[in-house]
Amino acid sequence: MAIRKELKADLAVVGSGLSGLSTIYFLDTLSGGKHNFKTVVISKSSLGFGTSTYYSAGAFRCPVGGYSKEDYISEVLESGRYINRKSLVELMADHAVNSITALEGLGLKFKVARGMLRVYSNDPLFPGKELIEALRKYVLRRGNTTILDNTHVLDVVRGSDGSLYTICLTMSGDYVVVNSKVVVLATGGAANVFARSDNPQQLTCDGHGICLRLGLPLIDMEFIQFFPLGIAESGKPSFMIPFSKGRLVNRLGEDLIVRYGFESLGKAIVYHRDALSRSMMYEVAIGNGVEGALLLYPEEVQDDLSSFALELKKKLGLGTPIKVLPTAHFSMGGVEVDDNLNTSIEGLYAVGELVGGIHGANRLGGNALTSCTVTAMKVAKNILEYLTGKFNNPLSISIDNQIISQVTREYSPRDGIYASEVFKNEVRNIMWTYVGILRNEESIRRCINKLNNIYENIDKVRIRNRSDIIKYSELKNLLLTSLAISHSALLRTESRGSHFRTDYPEESVGWRKNIRITYKEGNFKYQIVMN
Ligand SMILES: Cc1cc2nc3c(=O)[nH]c(=O)nc-3n(C[C@H](O)[C@H](O)[C@H](O)COP(=O)(O)OP(=O)(O)OC[C@H]3O[C@@H](n4cnc5c(N)ncnc54)[C@H](O)[C@@H]3O)c2cc1C
Incomplete structure (x- = not known):
């Protein structure tokens, strides 16, 4: 082209x-x-x-x-x-x-x-x-x-x-x-x-990928905020549904807000998103979920958060209870400035x-x-x-x-046995399964291996038209960013904020530090720095 x-x-x-x-x-x-x-x-x-x-x-x-x-x-x-x-x-x-x-x-x-x-x-x-x-x-x-x-x-x-x-x-x-x-x-x-994310689908970490390829450092990539109340109904988007009042229960009918000692649902979804998300994933992991989710019985009050949730509930035609599970909402990490x-x-x-x-x-x-x-x-x-x-x-x-053709050459039409879209979905599933809300060394290493396997095969992805070029570019950016997140998560051997390691569940004073990641000629380099 x-x-x-x-x-x-x-x-x-x-x-x-x-x-x-x-x-x-x-x-x-x-x-x-x-x-x-x-x-x-x-x-x-x-x-x-x-x-x-x-x-x-x-x-x-x-x-x-x-x-x-x-x-x-x-x-x-x-x-x-x-x-x-x-x-x-x-x-x-x-x-x-x-x-x-x-x-x-x-x-x-x-x-x-x-x-x-x-x-x-x-x-x-x-x-x-x-x-x-x-x-x-x-x-x-x-x-x-x-x-x-x-x-x-x-x-x-x-x-x-x-x-x-x-x-x-x-x-x-x-x-x-x-x-x-x-x-x-x-x-x-x-x-x-x-x-599972509530961000618009088109956002595929392209800026993160561009910066990594430019040699710019990214920082704090291991920290992703999950919003606890994400819709988990089949065929519906995993959008946030921030009801501030109501009961959030497990299969046994136990209220998680009471069980885990939160002051209220409203306070937990604003101030303790990470802790509530963890409790929810833990409940599902020990078999207390309902079809892999928790049940939300919302109270239909008219405060700022709930009015939004109520509108969304109506628009999507959701009944009560609503199946919910955390959804990735925001990334704290990004380009170092x-x-x-x-x-x-x-x-x-x-x-x-x-x-x-x-x-x-x-x-x-x-x-x-x-x-x-x-x-x-x-x-x-x-x-x-x-x-x-x-x-x-x-x-x-x-x-x-010359500089421009170095970029465009990579997107020249080619035959290939793989489709970028399939790999993109795989990356997102791997990240959710192994480096999601509850992580540990074994799961993160497994994630990195799986991502590397995809990385080794991306030159076998076919490119035939505009749509293929975009998907291939998105795949590269998702992969690079996922690897940056996973490597940072592996390096941080403690739990802090949104990053929770089941093998290092405590926050450590020695880890009041940041992880900086750069990328050069196919390799990541990490530094632990004081911000
Ligand atoms: C459902 C929801 C509710 C939220 N509510 C709040 C709230 O009330 N308060 C709050 O503080 N935060 C909230 N947040 C977070 C906040 O909305 C976002 O952090 C903020 O809007 C991000 O703005 P931005 O300009 O950085 O990026 P965005 O608004 O996401 O814009 C990104 C832009 O980059 C473009 N782009 C990306 N890649 C490429 C590419 N390769 N080529 C060309 N263009 C590209 C996209 O097309 C888009 O135009 C919410 C987030 C969500 C998802």
């Missing part, structure tokens, strides 16, 4: 969720209309759709409503079991409120509760849609912007002149190369490495759920959307400085075709 089009731009933004689109908005606001940077936005789906942001409950944790910065910092660190990067948590505390309320400039409104801002929305099911609609409208009306939606980014590579090349496959099956001074990766989280949100490649930035280090070993409810606006605002400031300072010269006219 030949390169059909080359685009030159100041910046390319990969991802159209809250973090990607708000980076553009903040950049324009900060530059006060003085610069109209030429921007290309690339998104796997239609602009803003198929994002976690769209499906979110629109709740932002932040120091408001009698909840001080000190309260916020101490709760975020406690949730993260004290391995968060403290400077980033402080940055969050300082900029949470102003970065969220800055979105009011787009016509959004927020209601205040203690420690929380919630976006006003007429849609009780997906309030996050409100955020997307406002940002979409802004970006669609913005001048000097090219939107490549339904377009898949295969890789980002560095040019010899310091610029970056984003290699895309468009909806029509043509390659487009965006050559820009800045690339912002806003590709979301890694929860979809697990067979410095205290100022720079990666180790000039001009390349990560924002939103792709950024590692903020949440430590577990994330506080509502703090993901806040991390999107804070990282976007800070990165926008960095970009402004970069484009008006260090890189204010024009891009070179020629395009580095």
Whole structure:
């Protein structure tokens, strides 16, 4: 397949969720209309759709409503079991409120509760849609912007002149190369490495894969947050169903909230997601499940969480009780950044759920959307400085075709005995079975062996058309990210936050450290570091 089009731009933004689109908005606001940077936005789906942001409950944790910065910092660190990067948590505390309320400039409104801002929305099911609609409208009306939606980014590579090349496959099956001074990766989280996840299917850790291939370090990859109440009814999506009141029972009719000493179901699903998820998996493992799940008898109350759950229950036509089992929800790990949100490649930035280090070993409810606006605002400031300072010269006219063909060559049509989709499903099942909520050395090693077996066979995957290229690229990213998670999980010989080792069930003071992973020429390298 030949390169059909080359685009030159100041910046390319990969991802159209809250973090990607708000980076553009903040950049324009900060530059006060003085610069109209030429921007290309690339998104796997239609602009803003198929994002976690769209499906979110629109709740932002932040120091408001009698909840001080000190309260916020101490709760975020406690949730993260004290391995968060403290400077980033402080940055969050300082900029949470102003970065969220800055979105009011787009016509959004927020209601205040203690420690929380919630976006006003007429849609009780997906309030996050409100955020997307406002940002979409802004970006669609913005001048000097090219939107490549339904377009898949295969890789980002560095040019010899310091610029970056984003290699895309468009909806029509043509390659487009965006050559820009800045690339912002806003590709979301890694929860979809697990067979049970509530993230949109299209999120396949592409940003994580791209960064690993660029040699950028990932950090805290062993920490995945599972939401305890995930739908486990056959033929229904494994979406979260966050009823805050009701009874969660096992086969014997025992209430798990009472049995495991939680204060209430509502508190457990906000503050103790990891512990409740573990208890549920343990109950199933000892044979107390009902067809491999637990039973939820919800109370139909009208608080923020339950109204969403109630709408979803209605929409999916679920009866009572609802079979539930934890579902992978959020990845705490991601690209390592410095205290100022720079990666180790000039001009390349990560924002939103792709950024590692903020949440430590577990994330506080509502703090993901806040991390999107804070990282976007800070990165926008960095970009402004970069484009008006260090890189204010024009891009070179020629395009580095050799670098580009190194990427596209791998996707040339070929026969093969395997289909990427089958391998993708296998990876997700392997991860769920062996490196899910309850892990131990034996299960993790088994997982790594199985993943390596797939890895050794990926050159036998057939590529015939656009869809095969995308699936193959997704498979590579899922595999690399799964291996990064598994190796980190094996290395951490303790339990902390969302990472639970049945063979090392205690938290160890000696492990107040982070695991950094890099990838070079087919091999992972690990370092244990103090954040
Ligand atoms: C059901 C649900 C409810 C939630 N509720 C809340 C909540 O109320 N509060 C809270 O704090 N957090 C919540 N979260 C978490 C939060 O929504 C996410 O962490 C956050 O929205 C992530 O935003 P993002 O911009 O980083 O990524 P996303 O919004 O996920 O956007 C990712 C973008 O990257 C694009 N992309 C990915 N790969 C490629 C590629 N190869 N090429 C081109 N484009 C690509 C996708 O198309 C998409 O546009 C919730 C999550 C879920 C799933």
